[in-house]
Amino acid sequence: MCGLTGFWQWRGASREALRNQAEDMSRRLTHRGPDDGGLWCDESVGIALAQRRLSILDLSEAGHQPMHSACGRYVITFNGEIYNHLQLRGRLAAEGAAPVWRGHSDTETIIACFAAWGIERTLRLSVGMFAFAAWDRQQRTLTLARDRMGEKPLYYGWCGDILLFGSELKALKAHPSFDARIDRDALTLFLRHDCVPAPYTIYRGVLKLQPGHLLRMSMDAPRNAQPEAYWRYNDVVAKGLSEPLECSDAEAADALENQLRESISAQMLSDVPLGAFLSGGIDSSTIVALMQASSRRPVKTFTIGFDENGYDEAVHAGAVAEHLGTEHTELYIRPEDALAVIPKLPSIFCEPFGDSSQVPTFLVSQMTRREVVVALSGDGGDELFGGYNRYLTARTTWRRMLHVPRFARQAVAGTLRTISPASWDRLMERAGPLLPKRWRLAAPGEKAHKLAEVLLSSNGQSFFLNVASRWKDPASMVIGASEPSTLLTNEAAWPSTGDLAQWMMAMDAQSYLPDDILVKVDRAAMANSLETRVPMLDHRVVELAWRLPFHQKIRHGQGKWLMRQVLYRHVPKALVERPKMGFAVPLDSWLRGPLRDWAESLLSENRLRQEGYFDPAPIRQKWDEHLSGRRNWQYALWTVLMFQAWLEANQGVLS
Template identity: 85%
Template sequence: MCGLTGFWHLRGASREILRSQAEQMSRQLTHRGPDDSGVWCDEAAGIVLAQRRLSILDLSEAGHQPMHSACGRYVIAFNGEIYNHLELRQRLAAEGAAPTWRGHSDTETMLACFVAWGIERTLQLSVGMFAFAAWDRQQRTLVLGRDRMGEKPLYYGWCKDTLLFGSELKALKVHPAFNAQIDRDALTLFLRHDCVPAPYTIYQGVLKLRPGHLLQISLDAPRDAQPTPYWHYNDVVSQGLSEPLACSDSEAADALEQRLRASISSQMLSDVPLGAFLSGGIDSSTIVALMQASSHRPVKTFTIGFDENGYDEAVHASAVAGHLGTEHTELYVSPEDALAVIPRLPSIFCEPFGDSSQIPTFLVSELTRREVTVALSGDGGDELFGGYNRYLTARTTWKRMLHMPRFARKAVAGTLRTIPPVAWDRMMEHAGPLLPKKWRLAAPGDKAHKLAEALMASNGQAFFLNVASRWKEPANMVIGSREPSTLLTDAEAWPEASNLAQWMMAMDAQSYLPDDILVKVDRAAMANSLETRVPMLDHRVVELAWRLPLHQKIRHGQGKWLLRQVLYRHVPKELVERPKMGFAVPLDRWLRGPLRDWAESLLSESRLRQEGYFEPHSIRQKWEEHLSGRRNWQYALWTVLMFQAWLEASQQSA
């Protein structure tokens, strides 16, 4: 795990200037790689590669980057891990293509594979998470690449006559050519999704490389280069749905456990201490259970707890850890500990990011880094195995809606809206003990009003967009903006899945997962110089998951059914069966309490008008309703607050 950056200056410059600018960019990524750093440049070509290293495999000088291939053709700055690199070395040896190895790093393996098989073929044979920049000295071509699922980030953009690239935007921003012009269209996407989805960024002219893509830039026509996929998630979906596994539940559970064990075993390879996040939920418990099953010593596990009622999962994690016999560390954090993270968020994420679980994710990463350098995570289980409640809603609510004429849906929606959310909450509070567990919802009033909006959707895709949106009409909120097309609105990019729940899962895996979940985990962990690995996102696990029929994922109104069957082989059912919580903080109460003055300052009408990005009326209305307790607008407000805090920090550092 590392950080990389660099640039290609088409007009060229002196070696001293090139190196000085690259070193300044690299220093912005010290948190991603505190152990070592390096800069390589070709003065004649104007190309510079820089890397910060967090040493995980081959801690010796032989792992230093940027690294040259043995023949000298390729130079690479690499971030990530190739989990099957030892098998790739064996394959090279069998073909007589192995060089004389200088060390045992996966970066050296990757370079040797480039020489033997070419870059695209190498990536198709590789299992891992990565982003890289490679310079082909023979073809005078720069190649940028990103892993299949988007675990590792890579930004790039032309600024005047210079191509800038790097693991985080903060590295690009310090280059003299960078133009920090905010993209108002991208800001609308941020309001809708809580993040800026790829390929966009908050800055004009700067892009994210999509997962599973390569960008090859030649000297002949450098500005004409367009990213191309070497692996496409929709192909996996299509193939899986057309060639489903015909096997019993027990056989399917065997196949899934075998594939997960193989992925976890490969990701436990490390020359430094390794552990795992453990929330006590299905995903992290499954990962830890299989880690412990293959380990001869107790696995180190980590969780944080809150004393706030309804937000503490530490007790569940402790029960799972006790059963499995892990070496468990938990830390109860105070509201003051959590609130102290907030001023750091703009620098940690370097573009606006509105998922409030960023706070506990940072805190558990900080705790984990005290003991280990690598941590395995359970992310990906929801998208692959049907874990989110919206997939269950798609199978029930939307199906019922399809049989209702539009006038009837409109009438039901109107009825739902006539009852204020606080009244819904009171009714459900009194009726709760009489209702089945699956009907006992958190914030029922807000969910009732959200359902009222969803009832008016014209089709399943519009239903999903409504459910997945934080602000419904963000272009009306951002002055001088127009909402761009994304994966969720571009029908040509949609997967071929006729079942709405499967379609939603495929869309989440290509948008919400890489643009929100994986960004959150990467930035929060790397801010603490902690490497995270996600075994469920091994592409072979992904491919198997899509060959499993939907009834083995969602059954009897419960998601992740098959994943649960694997977990029950290792952990008693009663230790992990409970309503899905998510990694949350009591944001609604904080905004009415200790964060009120901070939020009021950022959301003041005069400030909003002076800055000129937002129409103040709707924001002020939601803020006042939230303070009064009439509605809970915590997440919508948090999205705006994160932009405002980021904008303030950007202006102060300019």
């Protein structure tokens, strides 16, 4: 795990100028690679590559980057891990194409593969998470590439005749040519999704390279280059659905366990201490169980807990850890510990990011880094195996809605909305003893109003967009903006599944997962110089998941059914069976309590008007309703607050 950056400058510059600028950019990524740093430049073509290294494999000088291929043709700066690099070395040897190896790093392997097979074929043969910039000295071409599922980030953009690129925006911003104008259209996407989805960024003219893509630029016409897909998630979906596995439940569980074991075993390769996050839920418990099954020593596991009711999973994680025999560490976080993280968020996330689970993710990463350098994570299981509650309800809810005329749905929605959430809560509290247990919901008023929004959906896709949106009409809030097209609104880019729930899973895997979940984990962990690995996102696991029939993912109203069967082989069912709990903090009460003054300052009407990005009216309305307790707008408000805090921290470089 490392940080990479660099630039390509056509007008030419001295070697000293190239080096000084590259060093400035690289210095902003020291947290991603505190162990070593290097740079390479060629003033004859105006290119500079820089790297910060967190040493994981081959801690010697032989792993130093930027690295040259043995033949001298390629120079690379690389971030990530190639888990099958030893197998690739064996293949090179069998073909008589292996160089004399200088060390045992995966970067040396990948650049030797470039020399033997070319970049695109190497990408297709590689198993791993990565982003890299590779310069071909023979063809005078620059290639940027990103892993299939988007675990590792890569930004790029043109500033005049200079191409800037790097693992984080803060590296690009260090270049004197960087244009820091905010993209108001991208801001509308942030308000809707809590993040800025690829390929957009918060800055005009700066993009994210999308997962599974490469960008190849030549000296002749660099600006004409367009990203190309070397792997497409929709192709995996289509192939999996057209060629499903014909097997029993037991055979399917065997296939899943075997593939997870193989992926986990490869991801446990490390020359530094390694452990795992453990929440006690299905995903992380499965990863840890299979890690422990293949390890001769207790696996180091880590979890954090909160004293607030409804937010603490530490007791469940502890029970799983005790059963598996891991070396478990847990830390109970006080509110002041979590609140102390909030001022750091604008520097940790170099563009606005509104998923509030960023706070506990940073804290568990901080604790974990005290013991290990690498941690495996259970992310990805929900999107692949049907774990989110919205998948469980999408089919049945929408099918029932189809039988109700639209005018009737509108009438019911109007009735639901006439009663405030607080009144719904009081009504349901009084009626609770008379209702069946399954009808006794937490926060019934908020759920009633969400149901009203869902009833107004015209189809299953708009139903999903409604569920996936934090602010429903963000373009009306951002002054001078219109909302750009994304995967969620571009019907031509949608996967073909024939089933709403599976369509939602495929959409989440290509949007929410890489743009929110993986960004959160990468930035929070790397801010602590911790490498995270995600076995569920090995592309072979992804491809297997889509070949499994839907009834082995969701069955009898229960998500991740097949993964549970694998887990039950290692952990008693009673230890892991409980309602799904998000990785959250009690924002609702914090915004009315210890964060109130901070939030009021950022959301003041005068401030919003002076800054000129937002229409203050809808924001102030939600803030007043939240403070009064009439509504719980914690997440919508947090999204605005995260932009405001980011803007305040970056005003010195914004125009």
